[in-house]
Amino acid sequence: MLSEKLQLPVIDFARYLAPEAPGDQEEVIAQVRAACQEYGFFQVKGHGIPVGLQHQLLKSLDRLFSMPREEKMKLSYLENKCRRGYEASGMSLRPGDAMPDSKEAYYLGREDPVVELSGFYGPNVWPNIPEDEFRTPAWEYYQKTSDLGKTIWEILLQGLGYPVSLMEAFAKRPLVQMKMIRYPSPSATLPGQFGVGAHNDFGGVTVLLQQPGKDGLEVWLEEQQTWLSVPAVEDVYVINCGDMIMKWSGGQYKSVRHRVINKSEGERLSCATFWHGDVFATNPLNPNDPNKETVGQLLVKRFRHQMSIHKEGLAQVGEA
Ligand SMILES: O=C(O)CCC(=O)C(=O)O
Numbered sequence: 001m002l003s004e005k006l007q008l009p010v011i012d013f014a015r016y017l018a019p020e021a022p023g024d025q026e027e028v029i030a031q032v033r034a035a036c037q038e039y040g041f042f043q044v045k046g047h048g049i050p051v052g053l054q055h056q057l058l059k060s061l062d063r064l065f066s067m068p069r070e071e072k073m074k075l076s077y078l079e080n081k082c083r084r085g086y087e088a089s090g091m092s093l094r095p096g097d098a099m100p101d102s103k104e105a106y107y108l109g110r111e112d113p114v115v116e117l118s119g120f121y122g123p124n125v126w127p128n129i130p131e132d133e134f135r136t137p138a139w140e141y142y143q144k145t146s147d148l149g150k151t152i153w154e155i156l157l158q159g160l161g162y163p164v165s166l167m168e169a170f171a172k173r174p175l176v177q178m179k180m181i182r183y184p185s186p187s188a189t190l191p192g193q194f195g196v197g198a199h200n201d202f203g204g205v206t207v208l209l210q211q212p213g214k215d216g217l218e219v220w221l222e223e224q225q226t227w228l229s230v231p232a233v234e235d236v237y238v239i240n241c242g243d244m245i246m247k248w249s250g251g252q253y254k255s256v257r258h259r260v261i262n263k264s265e266g267e268r269l270s271c272a273t274f275w276h277g278d279v280f281a282t283n284p285l286n287p288n289d290p291n292k293e294t295v296g297q298l299l300v301k302r303f304r305h306q307m308s309i310h311k312e313g314l315a316q317v318g319e320a
């Protein structure tokens, strides 16, 4: 079957980050544009994130999720204004899903000293683990993937003919959320239960690290009406566009449905960094867009019920 031979394009970012020949960067921009138009997803090598840091990050996830359940529950994201911290297995259920996700997760975001805008900005929650075993590698990794997310936004802008300078306003105080995830082994998963049920990512660019050798991510191919499995390859990132990008690019860049089924024996780790943009920024993918909806307003619309936003916070982002 055609779908069995299909694979998402693998794009070498070294040619964008450290071009050696004229036209190198333009080539990468064209490859990313084509992939986002066709699949809404692509893979990246030559991204500049050291493989040693990826290993350290996965080790820190292991360390975190191995904590006793009671200790993890003390860090619950539901108790936190900025929704940082721990989400237990069975907490995410999308409308129409038969069963909640089997995954457990831990959320980090920007490290701002005080809670602002009802929780859009604020400090992280750090587990009681020696710093060099969690906080230091996790934070370094957060920053590196955040840089990569920003680079991808720059490339997406240029793909539609816009200058990189638009990023100045868009990246003023960008909302960047990191979601560390552990999936139970297939034998500990209920029949019909997904690691993560089918969904579209909400916002901007997603930078995903899958634990090498632990396949699980599947992407919906509308034309073939089938799910495409994306192999978990060492040092290769999976990138995709969220709904905000699809909306703002007038549908030129796709946001595509995906899900996770842990296929390998044993647990599976992954880590996704979601790069959205400044709370007050408007559409950079069409600066003439008459719709002046902001990143913050779109986020509130989608997550109003999951966030701890009160009236005052809604007014502050212009969503009274
Ligand atoms: O764990 C994965 O491979 C993907 C997770 C995902 O799609 C998400 O958290 O939005």
Ligand SMILES: [Fe+2]
Pocket: 199, 200, 201, 258
């Ligand atoms: Fe996703």
